[in-house]
Each structure stands twice: as C-alpha cells, then as structure tokens.
Amino acid sequence: MKSTAVKEYTYKDFTSDQEVRWCPGCDDYVILRAMQKALPEMGVKKEDVVFISGIGCSSRFPYYMDTYGMHGIHGRAPAIATGVKLANPNLSVWVITGDGDSLAIGGNHFIHVLRRNIDLNIILFNNEIYGLTKGQFSPTSLVGQKTKSSPYGNTQPPFSVGELAIGAQARFFGRIGGNTPKEMTQIFIESEKFKGTSLIEILQNCPIYNDGCFTQYTGKAVREDMQLFVEHGKPMIFGKERDKGIVLNGLKLEVVTIGKNGITQEDLLVHNAKEQDPTLHQMLLRIKNPIVTGIIRSFDDLTLEERDKEQIAEEKSNSNFTKIDDLLFSGDIYEVE
Amino acid sequence: MITAKINHKPKVEVLEAVIIRFVGDSGDGMQLTGTQFSDTSAMFGNDIATFPNFPAEIRAPQGSLYGVSGFQVHIGNVEITTPGDNVDLLVAMNPAGLKTNLHAVKPGHTIIVDTDAFTKKNLKKAEYESNPLDDGSLENYRVIEVSMTSLTKEALKDVVGLDNKSIIRSKNMFALGMVYWMYDRSTDHTIKFFKKKFKSNPLIIEANTKVLNTGYYFAETMELIPNAYSISPAKMAPGTYRIIMGNTAIAWGFLAAAEKSGFELFVASYPITPASDIFNELVKHKHFGVKTLQAEDEIAAVTSAIGASFAGNLAITMTSGPGLALKGEAIGLAMIIEMPLVVVNVQRGGPSTGLPTKTEQSDLLQSLYGRNGESPVIIIAASTPANCFDFAFEAAKLTIEHMTPVILLSDGYIANGSTPWKIKSVADMPEISNNIINNAKENWHPYDRNENTLARNWAIPGTPGLEHRVGGLEKDRVSGNVSYIPENHEYMTKIRAEKIKRVQNNIPELVTEFADTGDLLVIGWGGTYGSLYTSVKQLQEEGYSNIGLAHFNYINPLPKNTEDVLKRFKKIIVCELNTGQFAKVLNINFNGFEFLQHNKIQGLPFGNNELIQKFKQLVK
Numbered sequence: 001m002k003s004t005a006v007k008e009y010t011y012k013d014f015t016s017d018q019e020v021r022w023c024p025g026c027d028d029y030v031i032l033r034a035m036q037k038a039l040p041e042m043g044v045k046k047e048d049v050v051f052i053s054g055i056g057c058s059s060r061f062p063y064y065m066d067t068y069g070m071h072g073i074h075g076r077a078p079a080i081a082t083g084v085k086l087a088n089p090n091l092s093v094w095v096i097t098g099d100g101d102s103l104a105i106g107g108n109h110f111i112h113v114l115r116r117n118i119d120l121n122i123i124l125f126n127n128e129i130y131g132l133t134k135g136q137f138s139p140t141s142l143v144g145q146k147t148k149s150s151p152y153g154n155t156q157p158p159f160s161v162g163e164l165a166i167g168a169q170a171r172f173f174g175r176i177g178g179n180t181p182k183e184m185t186q187i188f189i190e191s192e193k194f195k196g197t198s199l200i201e202i203l204q205n206c207p208i209y210n211d212g213c214f215t216q217y218t219g220k221a222v223r224e225d226m227q228l229f230v231e232h233g234k235p236m237i238f239g240k241e242r243d244k245g246i247v248l249n250g251l252k253l254e255v256v257t258i259g260k261n262g263i264t265q266e267d268l269l270v271h272n273a274k275e276q277d278p279t280l281h282q283m284l285l286r287i288k289n290p291i292v293t294g295i296i297r298s299f300d301d302l303t304l305e306e307r308d309k310e311q312i313a314e315e316k317s318n319s320n321f322t323k324i325d326d327l328l329f330s331g332d333i334y335e336v337e
Numbered sequence: 338m339i340t341a342k343i344n345h346k347p348k349v350e351v352l353e354a355v356i357i358r359f360v361g362d363s364g365d366g367m368q369l370t371g372t373q374f375s376d377t378s379a380m381f382g383n384d385i386a387t388f389p390n391f392p393a394e395i396r397a398p399q400g401s402l403y404g405v406s407g408f409q410v411h412i413g414n415v416e417i418t419t420p421g422d423n424v425d426l427l428v429a430m431n432p433a434g435l436k437t438n439l440h441a442v443k444p445g446h447t448i449i450v451d452t453d454a455f456t457k458k459n460l461k462k463a464e465y466e467s468n469p470l471d472d473g474s475l476e477n478y479r480v481i482e483v484s485m486t487s488l489t490k491e492a493l494k495d496v497v498g499l500d501n502k503s504i505i506r507s508k509n510m511f512a513l514g515m516v517y518w519m520y521d522r523s524t525d526h527t528i529k530f531f532k533k534k535f536k537s538n539p540l541i542i543e544a545n546t547k548v549l550n551t552g553y554y555f556a557e558t559m560e561l562i563p564n565a566y567s568i569s570p571a572k573m574a575p576g577t578y579r580i581i582m583g584n585t586a587i588a589w590g591f592l593a594a595a596e597k598s599g600f601e602l603f604v605a606s607y608p609i610t611p612a613s614d615i616f617n618e619l620v621k622h623k624h625f626g627v628k629t630l631q632a633e634d635e636i637a638a639v640t641s642a643i644g645a646s647f648a649g650n651l652a653i654t655m656t657s658g659p660g661l662a663l664k665g666e667a668i669g670l671a672m673i674i675e676m677p678l679v680v681v682n683v684q685r686g687g688p689s690t691g692l693p694t695k696t697e698q699s700d701l702l703q704s705l706y707g708r709n710g711e712s713p714v715i716i717i718a719a720s721t722p723a724n725c726f727d728f729a730f731e732a733a734k735l736t737i738e739h740m741t742p743v744i745l746l747s748d749g750y751i752a753n754g755s756t757p758w759k760i761k762s763v764a765d766m767p768e769i770s771n772n773i774i775n776n777a778k779e780n781w782h783p784y785d786r787n788e789n790t791l792a793r794n795w796a797i798p799g800t801p802g803l804e805h806r807v808g809g810l811e812k813d814r815v816s817g818n819v820s821y822i823p824e825n826h827e828y829m830t831k832i833r834a835e836k837i838k839r840v841q842n843n844i845p846e847l848v849t850e851f852a853d854t855g856d857l858l859v860i861g862w863g864g865t866y867g868s869l870y871t872s873v874k875q876l877q878e879e880g881y882s883n884i885g886l887a888h889f890n891y892i893n894p895l896p897k898n899t900e901d902v903l904k905r906f907k908k909i910i911v912c913e914l915n916t917g918q919f920a921k922v923l924n925i926n927f928n929g930f931e932f933l934q935h936n937k938i939q940g941l942p943f944g945n946n947e948l949i950q951k952f953k954q955l956v957k
Contacts (some may be wrong), residue, residue: 010937012480015755016806018818019818021948042525045801046801046804047798047800047802047803047804048798048799048800050647050648050798053642053808055809062806062808063818063819065806066804067804068371068798068804068805068806069805069806069807069808069810070644070647070674070806070807071806071807071808071809071810072640072643072670072808072809073640073666073667073809074669076636076637076640076667077634079545079633079637079640079641079644080640080641080643080644080647081644082555082630082637082641083603083630083640083641083642083643083644083645083646083648083652084603084644084645084647084798085629085644085645085648085649086603086628086641086645087601087628087645087646087647087652088648088649088650088799089647089650089801091797091798108633108637109633109636109637110511110641112632112633113715117400146534154596175865195454199371242422251592256547274618280761286433288916308628311623312623312624312626315623315624316623316624318624319623319624319938321622321624322597323763324589324592324625324763325591325764326765327589327592327622328579328589328593328760328761328762329577329760329762331577331579332376332380332580333577333579333760334379334380334577334578334579335573335575335576335577335578336382336570336575336576336577336578336759
C-alpha cells in the first residue's frame with residue numbers, strides 16, 4: 001500500500017537558501033515566518049505546496065519558501081494559480097499578492113478567482129501603498145494621503161478589500177494585523193482546511209513609505225480596544241476588559257458595553273461565519289471603531305474543480321469514445337479506393 | 338460586351354471543376370447551404386475547397402449591402418487547392434447579395450435569384466436605382482429567376498403547425514435542392530443531416546426535407562435550367578477521408594498530441610473571432626479528460642495556461658491578433674522560465690479591431706518581436722485547413738521537446754475554410770519526447786540543460802526533493818535563482834536564443850515544388866499555400882518550367898537550407914497578405930538577395946489571376 005503519511009516538518013523545512021531582502025522592520029518578515037510555521041501544521045507534503053505571486057514587495061515571497069513556486073507577472077498570480085490548481089488539484093496552492101497587484105492591475109483576475117471558488121489560498125498584503133515602485137498611492141490608499149504620485153493628497157476613494165471580495169462572491173474572507181503572528185498562523189491553517197478560495201487580508205505596515213498606516217488598529221496599546229477578533233459560534237466581545245460587544249440595532253451594528261443600559265452577554269451577536277447570506281459579514285467589514293479581524297466569512301460551497309471533475313466524469317460515462325482515433329474516424333467519413 | 342449565344346436547351350455537360358457561391362442575408366443560412374453542398378460533393382468523391390465570407394455583425398439589418406453572407410465552394414475531379422476566384426454559379430437570395438457579388442461571376446455564366454426578394458424595399462436597401470432583373474444590366478449572364486420564397490411557402494402549405502418564420506427560413510433549402518439537381522448530386526446526405534441536427538423537432542425535419550426535394554424537382558422539371566453538369570470523382574490517394582475545417586483540425590491536433598505524449602491537456606481561452614471555434618471544439622471533448630477554462634480575459638487565458646504547464650499539463654491558449662498583443666508579457670514569462678506553452682494565433686485583418694471576420698497575415702512581426710526584451714520563441718504556421726492538424730501536433734511536440742513557447746499561426750482563411758482530410762491515426766503521428774525529471778538526485782539544478790537541444794529539465798510540483806522557484810526575474814544560469822550579475826544576463830539571453838536556433842535540427846528542410854532551380858522562386862508562408870500552389874501549377878502546365886515554389890511552415894527558426902534554396906533561383910518574389918513582413922524577415926536573415934514582393938491587404942485571399950499575371954511579368 002502506498003504510504004500517504006506526511007512526515008514531520010518544522011519551519012526550517014520550508015525556509016529556502018535565499019537571503020530575504022525586505023526592508024528591516026517590515027511586517028513581511030512576520031508573515032513569512034508565520035507561514036513557515038503554519039505549513040508543518042497543515043498535513044500537506046512539502047512537494048505538494050506551490051506559491052504563486054505577482055509583482056511587488058510581497059511577491060518576492062515564493063523565493064524564500066523552500067517549496068515549488070513561481071514569481072509571475074504583475075497582477076496575474078490568481079490566474080496562474082488557477083491553472084496550477086486545475087492542472088493538479090492535489091496541490092496546495094497559495095497566491096501571494098499586494099494591494100496594487102491584486103486590486104489595480106490584477107483586479108479582473110481577483111474578482112473572477114473569487115467568483116469561481118477554486119481551492120486556492122490568497123494572502124493579500126495590504127499596506128495601502130506601492131512599495132517596490134517607491135511610494136505611489138494604491139487602490140486602498142486613503143483620500144488625502146500624500147504619496148509620490150499624490151503630493152497634494154490622493155483624490156481617489158479606496159476599495160475596501162473585504163467588501164469588494166464578498167461582493168465578488170468570496171466564500172472565505174479573513175483579516176488580520178501584520179503584527180499578530182499567532183492568530184495569523186491559525187488563520188493560514190484554517191484557510192488551507194477550507195475547500196474553496198480563501199482570501200486573507202493582512203494589514204501590513206510598510207515602515208518606509210506608509211509607516212503607521214494601521215497603528216490606530218494594530219498598535220499594541222490599542223489593538224484590543226480597536227479590533228474585534230471574531231470566531232465562529234462565539235459572541236462578538238472585545239476590549240481590554242472584555243466588556244464591549246456588538247449588537248444589531250435596526251440596520252446598523254452598534255458597539256455596547258456589557259453591564260451598561262442593562263446589556264448582558266446574551267444580547268450580543270454571535271458570529272456565524274458559515275452563513276451563506278453575506279449581509280452581516282459586509283456590515284462587520286464596514287465598522288471602523290473597532291475594525292473586525294479574524295475569519296469573517298467561511299461559507300462552504302462546491303469548488304470549481306469539483307464541478308469540473310463531476311462534469312468530466314459524466315461526459316466520460318456518456319461517451320463512446322475512449323481514444324482520439326474514435327473521434328477522428330467518427331461521423332461523416334468516407335472511403336476513397 | 339459579350340455576345341456569346343446563350344443556349345437555353347437542357348443538356349448534360351461534363352466538367353472538370355466548378356465554383357459556386359451562395360449569397361444572402363446573414364440570417365439566410367448561406368453557411369449551412371454551402372457546407373451541405375461541399376460535404377455532399379466530398380462524399381461523392383470530389384476534391385473540394387471552401388471559403389466562407391461573412392460580416393462581423395451576427396444579424397446585420399436585413400437586405401443591407403454590408404449584411405451579405407457568402408459561402409464559396411470549389412469542387413472538381415482534379416486537385417483543388419483553393420476555393421477559386423470567379424464563380425460559375427452565383428445563387429443570390431436577395432438584391433444586396435447580387436450587387437456585392439456580381440463582379441465575381443464569370444461572364445456568360447449562371448446566376449440564380451429569388452425573385453420574391455427583389456422588392457422595391459430590398460432594391461432600395463441594395464442601392465439599386467432600377468431592378469437589375471428588368472433593366473438589362475444582367476444580359477451577359479444566364480439568369481434563372483425563381484420565386485423561391487413563394488414556392489417554399491406553397492410546398493409547406495400542408496405542413497401543420499409550422500410558423501411563418503420557419504417556413505421562410507427554409508427557402509435556402511429550395512436553392513440547395515436546385516443546385517443538387519444541376520450538379521447531379523444526391524440529397525441523401527443533407528436529409529440525413531436534418532434528421533440528426535433537428536432530431537428533437539420532427540416538424541423542422543419534414544419542412545426542410547420537403548423544401549429541399551421541391552427545389553430539386555423544380556430544377557428537373559423547369560426548362561429554365563440551361564444545363565445539368567456532371568463532375569466525376571477526383572483521383573485522390575486511397576484512404577479514409579473526412580471534410581475538416583482548419584479550426585477543428587487544430588483542436589484535434591492538440592487532442593492527438595496530448596494522447597501521444599501522455600500529457601493531460603489544459604486549454605484556456607477568451608472568446609475572439611476567428612479563433613473561438615478551436616476552443617468551442619475542444620470543450621466538446623471533456624470525455625477525453627480535456628480541462629478547459631474560459632478565462633476572464635486574454636491575459637488570464639495565457640497565464641492560467643502557464644500555471645497549468647508549470648503543474649505538468651500540456652497547456653494551450655488560442656486567440657487572434659488583438660489577443661496576442663494582450664498575451665505578450667505572459668509569453669515573455671513562459672519564455673524566461675522556459676516552460677512549454679502553445680499560443681495559437683488565428684490571424685485576422687488588423688490593426689486594432691480591424692476586420693475580425695476577414696483574413697490577413699499581418700501578425701507575423703508581432704509574433705516574432707511583440708514582447709519586451711530579447712524574447713525569441715518558436716513560430717510555425719499551418720498552410721491548409723487539413724494540415725492545421727499536423728501543425729497543432731507539431732506545436733505541442735516542439736514546445737514539450739524544447740521547453741519554450743510556440744506560437745502557431747493560422748488565419749481566417751484556413752480557419753474557416755474546409756478541405757478533404759485523409760485521416761491520420763494517432764498511431765501514425767511522430768513520438769513526442771519530454772524533459773521531465775522524476776527523481777531527486779544530487780547536484781540537480783532547475784536550469785540543467787539537455788546538451789543537444791539546450792532544453793532545461795522539467796521538475797513538476799508534486800515531485801519530492803525537486804522543490805524550486807522560477808520567475809520572471811533574470812535567472813542564474815544553473816540554479817534558476819534570481820541573478821542580477823551582468824555576465825549572467827548576457828549568457829542567459831544568448832543561450833535562450835541559441836536554444837531556439839537549435840530547433841532547426843528538429844524540423845524538416847525547406848522543399849521546393851515544380852522546379853528546384855530556375856528563373857523565379859515564389860515564396861509564401863502560412864495560409865496562402867493553396868493560392869500560390871494553384872498559380873504556379875497552372876503556369877507549369879502552360880509551359881513555365883522555370884518557376885519554383887517554396888512555402889514556409891517554419892518561421893522561427895527558419896529551415897537550415899533556406900539560403901541554399903534562395904541561391905538556386907535568379908529572382909525571388911515573396912507573396913503575403915500584408916505589406917511585406919516575411920520579406921523583411923528574409924532580408925534580415927539573408928544578405929545579397931533581392932526579395933521582390935507581391936502584397937495584398939484587402940482582407941481577402943490571393944486570386945489566381947493576379948498571381949499568374951505577376952509571375953508572368955517576372956519571367957518574360
């Protein structure tokens with residue numbers, strides 16, 4: 001019998017011999033190590049792991065992973081990864097991308113890969129800036145943000161990654177700060193378990209061109225008060241004192257304090273990531289104080305490769321053709337003597 | 338003015354070949370009518386070539402000049418290599434069809450018209466000031482006036498449950514019935530076709546069969562028809578044949594290559610005219626395990642194919658000119674990571690959107706040079722609808738064996754044209770070797786190369802111990818890791834070019850036909866083969882034994898013996914459906930030759946007469 005046991009790996013097994021060339025202090029180092037630590041926990045064989053990236057700082061990521069990998073072209077990683085996964089559905093395929101790569105030049109592939117629900121994991125490093133081209137505003141930069149290409153302030157309103165993704169039919173969406181490696185590692189593991197396209201937005205600080213862009217949410221001193229980390233099946237509680245929560249008031253989400261105005265934990269919303277209807281997931285993505293992190297949406301659905309596989313099996317059983325010659329010599333053929 | 342007498346008495350005349358063109362509104366079913374006539378003739382044993390010519394609009398306004406759809410077929414008991422220039426019979430279903438095609442009818446020859454369509458309104462739409470059927474403007478032709486619409490309605494008056502639209506739509510079958518009688522063809526094949534095509538709708542089968550037969554008997558009974566013709570079967574090599582269109586042949590060539598090579602086939606495409614039918618054909622064959630992706634755009638089509646290739650499939654994408662432009666950057670990626678990839682470009686009139694449904698050969702330089710950086714790839718071109726099968730197979734073979742992208746050029750003319758194909762079994766196709774490495778060994782590197790072909794070895798994800806990274810940044814010559822070392826970049830640029838050059842050792846030499854040496858060498862490439870062959874052959878028959886034909890299927894690299902062939906002729910003329918792109922390529926590659934040019938940029942194939950005139954001028 002063929003052995004399918006996966007050997008015990010450590011993060012070192014996934015570390016390539018290439019020198020990492022990100023700027024000192026960049027969250028990308030945190031993400032890289034979180035990934036190298038998550039992979040041994042996933043039960044996948046090293047040779048079955050493939051990292052595909054586009055262009056940008058984040059897209060150098062595959063070079064640092066000792067797995068199969070391809071550093072592609074700008075914006076196209078989701079499409080390349082689609083081909084990889086359809087060609088060999090046994091592979092664990094990861095897309096590494098940034099806000100410019102996935103939402104500007106690759107916007108079209110980004111929405112379509114989510115719509116199709118192929119079993120891929122997409123890690124989107126959102127730093128609200130173009131880093132590798134040295135500091136131009138990106139599709140997630142804020143209005144008014146001063147950058148190399150917006151010296152008087154950015155006039156283009158930004159995308160909200162999660163809202164865009166869920167609008168494009170994303171079944172799995174998670175968001176996590178770039179400085180919380182433990183939670184990040186866990187989300188990577190969950191995304192691999194999920195059958196379908198998983199999108200994880202990482203709020204990644206760029207210390208050079210957009211330093212502090214998420215500090216109001218991710219800063220050590222504030223993050224417990226400014227982040228609601230949601231978990232499926234658990235009430236939406238946050239805050240240093242674990243005394244704040246979220247309730248639904250009409251068509252709005254409202255922050256409440258447990259113990260004030262007669263509010264108890266029973267009154268809080270319980271997170272249901274598996275709900276097909278994305279309404280509440282979208283509402284969670286719209287609140288700003290706190291922002292919501294964790295796995296916001298995780299709705300199980302058929303994947304594209306499952307649908308395709310089923311169709312191929314059905315066509316095979318319906319067809320009398322087994323070899324290409326059967327086709328070539330079928331239908332209106334005639335003999336010349 | 339022609340004064341030849343027109344004989345109105347029926348007689349049977351034996352012909353060598355005949356050219357027929359069916360024209361009407363784009364909704365009149367002219368493509369179906371033409372296809373049925375050509376299939377029936379092929380099954381009878383004639384050699385055939387067809388040329389559909391239709392507007393880009395799906396249902397252009399009825400009766401308009403630009404909405405005319407046509408289908409030309411050339412059948413014969415002799416070798417037929419083109420659909421022909423001027424026609425012996427024009428079947429015009431409306432005034433616009435007559436107006437736009439009259440110039441193509443040989444003087445003294447036959448025109449069949451549906452008189453019911455020659456209404457005031459339709460004449461106006463066709464910009465006729467007077468009715469050409471009455472004003473004497475057609476006196477140099479044999480005009481057969483038939484009220485086809487009324488006769489069709491009459492034939493179907495007893496068929497209960499048929500709506501008026503379906504009745505009128507079947508009038509093309511009346512015309513086909515008439516033509517079947519005139520050329521001594523059986524209606525059996527077409528009736529069989531109705532039964533299969535409309536098997537869920539017996540009423541439509543009944544109606545079409547009835548109208549087809551009515552047309553047939555009408556022609557037999559009416560003395561209007563001047564002649565019945567007989568064309569005996571052609572002498573063709575024994576074997577099993579079918580009629581095949583170029584696009585279908587390309588699709589099947591890839592199926593054959595996948596089976597032969599043992600690779601799974603992955604096909605990704607974005608709809609574009611006239612390439613779409615290759616994809617439309619391949620998606621029918623999921624039962625062979627073909628994986629298909631209709632992508633969100635041209636770039637996703639090519640990049641998903643690159644991903645599939647990286648994961649070990651035989652990956653194909655197909656497009657037409659504008660799509661090739663969009664795929665350019667990704668082809669460069671496949672080239673630098675040295676992965677197999679086939680890109681089919683079915684050329685159409687350009688630039689920009691150009692003439693989507695018309696033929697042209699103007700993407701040659703785009704294929705050669707349309708990428709950033711030094712980015713040579715293999716380029717081959719099919720030259721007949723039938724050999725599209727062979728060149729699709731060849732494209733797959735070359736890309737797998739040489740680990741570099743292949744661009745396969747076709748064009749609208751051979752893509753939609755059809756000819757008889759002596760079917761090849763997959764067993765008769767050449768073997769395809771590969772560069773896959775299955776086992777980790779010490780000192781293995783992703784960029785280790787085959788010392789003959791320089792193809793790098795191919796380690797596919799899922800293979801333990803061979804984990805490695807590739808990418809669009811310049812690669813170290815051995816490890817494939819990123820390298821900015823100046824000498825390495827120059828080395829890699831040169832070795833990637835040298836790898837393409839060495840493909841010469843794996844492709845056939847250039848052959849010359851009709852003459853090995855002489856006064857004039859006619860050069861062509863790709864889809865113009867039939868036109869050039871017919872013209873040089875005709876000149877040969879007229880006694881010009883000093884004209885040779887060298888037709889190129891391999892563009893990059895060029896065949897090894899190209900210069901030797903060029904040297905054997907006093908004059909060289911390069912004939913292309915562009916302003917001289919291949920002539921430029923030859924000029925760059927071979928010094929000391931004068932490459933004369935014959936070019937046409939009308940969205941149409943070469944005509945026999947224009948070529949013959951040109952060649953005669955050069956050898957007199």
